[in-house]
Amino acid sequence: MSFGKVEGFFLDTCILLPHPLEAIMKACSDFIKETASQCILSSSVKKEALDLIDRAHCTILLNFHSRLKPFLVAKGMKEITNREGQVFADFFAEQKAQFRRLPYKKSNIQYEILGAMESYIASQVHSLESGQKLPVDVFFALVAAELAVKKHDLEAPFKGIKCEEIQPSNSLSSAIVVGSLLKNPDDAVHLASALEYQFNHNRWVIFVTTDQHEILDKALEFKEMFLQCSRPDWALDYYRELTKKEAPLDHVKNIGTPTIRQQRVLDALSPKIHIG
Amino acid sequence: MQSLGSEKISDRLNVARSCVTPERYDLVVKGIEKDFQDFKAAIAETVEHNLQLLDELPPLKNLSSNELKEHFRRLLEDDLKKDPLFETSVEIKKYVSDISKYVVDYFRKVFDHNKGCKERLDSDIFDMCRMFFNSDLPLSCLTTIENAILAQKDFLDIYDRLLHKERSQLLFSRDNRKKFERLCSNHNKWVEQYEKKINDIERLRVKIFWYIDFSNSNTVENISKVKSIKSSSLDMKVLQDLTNSLQKLTNEVELLIEPNIEFTPIISYEDNNGTRAIRKIIELLSIAEG
Numbered sequence: 001m002s003f004g005k006v007e008g009f010f011l012d013t014c015i016l017l018p019h020p021l022e023a024i025m026k027a028c029s030d031f032i033k034e035t036a037s038q039c040i041l042s043s044s045v046k047k048e049a050l051d052l053i054d055r056a057h058c059t060i061l062l063n064f065h066s067r068l069k070p071f072l073v074a075k076g077m078k079e080i081t082n083r084e085g086q087v088f089a090d091f092f093a094e095q096k097a098q099f100r101r102l103p104y105k106k107s108n109i110q111y112e113i114l115g116a117m118e119s120y121i122a123s124q125v126h127s128l129e130s131g132q133k134l135p136v137d138v139f140f141a142l143v144a145a146e147l148a149v150k151k152h153d154l155e156a157p158f159k160g161i162k163c164e165e166i167q168p169s170n171s172l173s174s175a176i177v178v179g180s181l182l183k184n185p186d187d188a189v190h191l192a193s194a195l196e197y198q199f200n201h202n203r204w205v206i207f208v209t210t211d212q213h214e215i216l217d218k219a220l221e222f223k224e225m226f227l228q229c230s231r232p233d234w235a236l237d238y239y240r241e242l243t244k245k246e247a248p249l250d251h252v253k254n255i256g257t258p259t260i261r262q263q264r265v266l267d268a269l270s271p272k273i274h275i276g
Numbered sequence: 277m278q279s280l281g282s283e284k285i286s287d288r289l290n291v292a293r294s295c296v297t298p299e300r301y302d303l304v305v306k307g308i309e310k311d312f313q314d315f316k317a318a319i320a321e322t323v324e325h326n327l328q329l330l331d332e333l334p335p336l337k338n339l340s341s342n343e344l345k346e347h348f349r350r351l352l353e354d355d356l357k358k359d360p361l362f363e364t365s366v367e368i369k370k371y372v373s374d375i376s377k378y379v380v381d382y383f384r385k386v387f388d389h390n391k392g393c394k395e396r397l398d399s400d401i402f403d404m405c406r407m408f409f410n411s412d413l414p415l416s417c418l419t420t421i422e423n424a425i426l427a428q429k430d431f432l433d434i435y436d437r438l439l440h441k442e443r444s445q446l447l448f449s450r451d452n453r454k455k456f457e458r459l460c461s462n463h464n465k466w467v468e469q470y471e472k473k474i475n476d477i478e479r480l481r482v483k484i485f486w487y488i489d490f491s492n493s494n495t496v497e498n499i500s501k502v503k504s505i506k507s508s509s510l511d512m513k514v515l516q517d518l519t520n521s522l523q524k525l526t527n528e529v530e531l532l533i534e535p536n537i538e539f540t541p542i543i544s545y546e547d548n549n550g551t552r553a554i555r556k557i558i559e560l561l562s563i564a565e566g
Contacts (some may be wrong), residue, residue, distance in 0.1 A: 018545040018555050029542055035538045054419075056557035062415055069409060109564045113557055120553035137502070141406035143550075148401055148422040150550040153543050159530075160539035184565070 005247040006205040006239055008038030008193035012209035013049040015232060016157040024210050031208070031232035032157075040205070041163045042193035048186055049158050057151040060117055064140055067095070069122070072136055080139045082128040092118040168192035169272065171173045175264035180221040187214055195227050195265065199273045202226070204242040208235045225265045226252070249275060279425065290403060290500065291326050291352060292482045292490075294335045297388075298435055298467045299368060318366040319356045326352055329479055329486075333419045336490055337412065337423050339499075340423030347496035379450060379566040383443045390432050390439075397425050397432075402480075407488065417484070420519045424481045424526045431474055434536040438466065477554065480522045 014034070019025040021157050032039065041139070055089050071091045076083065092114060099111050124143055128134065172195065173188040191207060198205045206227045207214045207222070215222070219229045226248065230238050244250065252258075258266060266275055327345060336344070356362050368385055401422055408418040442463055449455040490511045493499045505516075543551055 016542055016548070017558065018543055018551060020545050020555075025542075025545060032539070032542065048474065051563055053554065053560045055561055056554045058419065059557055059561075060553060065409060065415065087350070107564065109560050112560050116553050120549050123549040132324040137406055137409045141402050144405035144409065144418070145398070145402045147550045148405070148426065148555060149398075150548055152426045153540075154551065154554060156537070156540040159543050160537045175360055186565070216286075222362070245374075262386050270448040 005024075006242045007039055007156065007198070007203035007205050009235055009239075010040050010042060010197070010205050010207045011045065011161065012190060012207065012211060013019045013045055013052070014264075015208055016049065016161070017154065019210065019214055022176040026208065027232045031235060032056055035236070036161065039161050039208075040160065040197070041161050042161060042190055042197070042255040043165045043167075044189045046158050046163050048190075050155060053151055053154050057147060059113060060120070060197075061144060062149060063117055064121075064143065065113075069136065069140055077136060079135055080125065080128070082126055082130060082135050083127055085122065087123055088118075088125055148151050158230070164193075164197060166197055167195040169268060170197045172196060172265065172268035174260075175268045176222075176225065177227055179225050179264060180218040182214065182218065184214055185188070187211070191227060191229075192224065193214070195225070196269070196272070198227070198248050199269055199275070202247050204229050204248055206235050206238050206242070208232055221261065224259060227261070249273075281318055285459075290400065290482060290485050291322075291355070292329055292479045296432075300464045300467050300471075315366050317365070317368070318362075319353060321355060322362070323352050329483055333483060333490070335489055335519075336487075336509060338509070339490060344490065344496050344499070348499070350416060351500070361389070364389045367451060378423060379443070379446050383439060386439060387436065390436050394429055394432055395431050401425050404485065406502065407485070407505055408500065411488075413488070413505060414507075414509050416520055417458070417488075417515065418439060420523045420526070421481050421484060423524050424477050426436070426443050427526050427529045428474065428477060430537065431470060431529065435470075435534060437526055437536075438463075468534060470529075473525065473532065475526050477522070480518065480525060484518045484522060485517065 004165045010041060015028050019028060026216070045059075065142060068091055072080075073092075074088060075087055096111060097113050099114065121143075124139075150170040168189060169192075173185070176182060176191050177185070182191075194205050194207045203229075207227055208231070209216070209229060210231060215229055216231060222229045227239050228242065246254065253268065255262065324344075327349065330345060330348060368382070368389055403422045404418060409411075409414075442459065445459055446456065449459060488510060490499055490503060492503055492505045493501075504544060545552055545555060
């Protein structure tokens with residue numbers, strides 16, 4: 001029987017993105033600083049993160065290119081100064097009114113996205129120096145060039161961490177969904193990737209996330225299914241604990257009668273991994 | 277302010293330059309190479325390099341190719357003569373030819389030069405964004421070219437890091453010919469895996485920029501000027517093929533670069549309003565997807 005077999009930390013997308021809450025942001029940064037070399041991204045997490053960053057970036061650019069700029073041109077605006085805020089405010093008020101008039105709205109997300117773009121453009125307009133006049137196309141080119149660099153900065157942490165190409169079986173993802181009543185199928189794939197890696201390499205991993213509602217609130221269920229989930233603040237403590245534990249395959253052999261949740265996971269793993 | 281149509285897109289021409297391609301060290305000084313390092317010869321070579329690229333452009337219906345070539349040759353020669361970054365790239369080639377004598381000077385120049393190249397790539401992003409906001413081009417055209425330029429910048433970052441490491445090693449070994457040669461040969465092996473792809477990225481993205489710009493110019497005098505860009509002047513299938521090839525090439529370069537990227541700390545939410553806007557929308561998109 002072998003002990004002390006801990007591989008490291010599987011990161012969720014939220015760990016490598018900036019967080020609005022200072023305390024969480026600090027916890028993530030401190031954790032990464034200390035453990036970067038032991039961190040792993042599953043290919044599903046990396047793909048999800050890069051897709052989300054790309055889509056958010058495109059959402060802003062498309063709106064500015066196809067709606068905001070034509071609106072300003074139609075208003076006869078040729079140059080932008082820091083005193084032109086009113087016209088921008090009119091544009092967003094009009095867009096929001098259009099949204100409110102829609103007969104069927106699934107949620108207010110689109111409305112809030114407009115709000116985020118409005119705050120951004122307001123800060124850009126007001127950051128122009130008094131007396132500075134920028135042609136409309138130059139203003140938007142400067143905004144777009146800045147967004148391209150910021151998008152790249154947001155992607156950078158996902159490119160500097162070791163990535164493992166893992167395609168967990170559907171049955172393992174399903175076992176996780178059924179065992180925890182997880183709502184987001186992407187999260188199920190991320191967790192299944194960590195679990196499959198853990199048993200493939202016979203070394204414990206810890207799934208690190210700040211997603212309280214969807215993952216951390218169900219940490220006990222995941223633990224029962226052999227996967228330790230943790231906030232970044234406690235991840236190193238769990239790491240130490242796992243070093244005292246027998247290796248994953250030995251642990252599974254020694255649990256006696258598995259619970260229903262455990263049995264589903266073991267059944268899903270068994271075609272790929274020889275367990276006991 | 278100049279009106280649309282008379283204002284140049286940029287202070288310099290958007291052309292393919294060898295200055296963004298990494299250099300191999302050459303320990304053997306040849307007479308012919310000394311001649312080559314003449315500034316005029318370097319200009320002629322770069323002009324030729326770009327005229328070849330011009331020949332590769334998809335056929336333009338609106339401009340006579342001979343007229344465009346002549347006009348472009350003149351524009352390019354004038355531009356290169358005034359370009360300080362081009363001048364340093366010629367000097368750097370001179371140092372490369374006899375690097376063991378010039379280790380200290382060479383590296384000082386190269387680091388400044390790479391910094392200049394990165395600033396130039398930033399200005400290429402701006403030019404492309406400006407073209408996009410004066411056009412009805414698909415967003416993918418802009419983002420593909422941006423991604424290519426940002427991959428070139430990432431490459432320059434790792435190239436800089438390598439050169440910093442090599443500088444001290446070469447200085448330590450300057451009296452040890454064997455060790456010095458080994459270091460140079462390792463450098464050249466490293467460069468070999470990137471130089472063609474980096475050069476191809478530069479050429480392909482410039483080719484796309486030219487295709488869009490030239491196809492929307494009524495006269496040769498109108499090329500490289502700010503103007504309204506209409507996708508109807510382009511063969512969109514050709515443009516799509518070109519951007520697809522650029523994306524493919526960028527993906528290949530990113531794959532090569534990624535293992536060399538050092539972990540970058542997570543940027544703060546408060547870092548910048550652009551960061552905050554993108555992050556906020558990511559959060560909202562995630563909520564929308566449950």
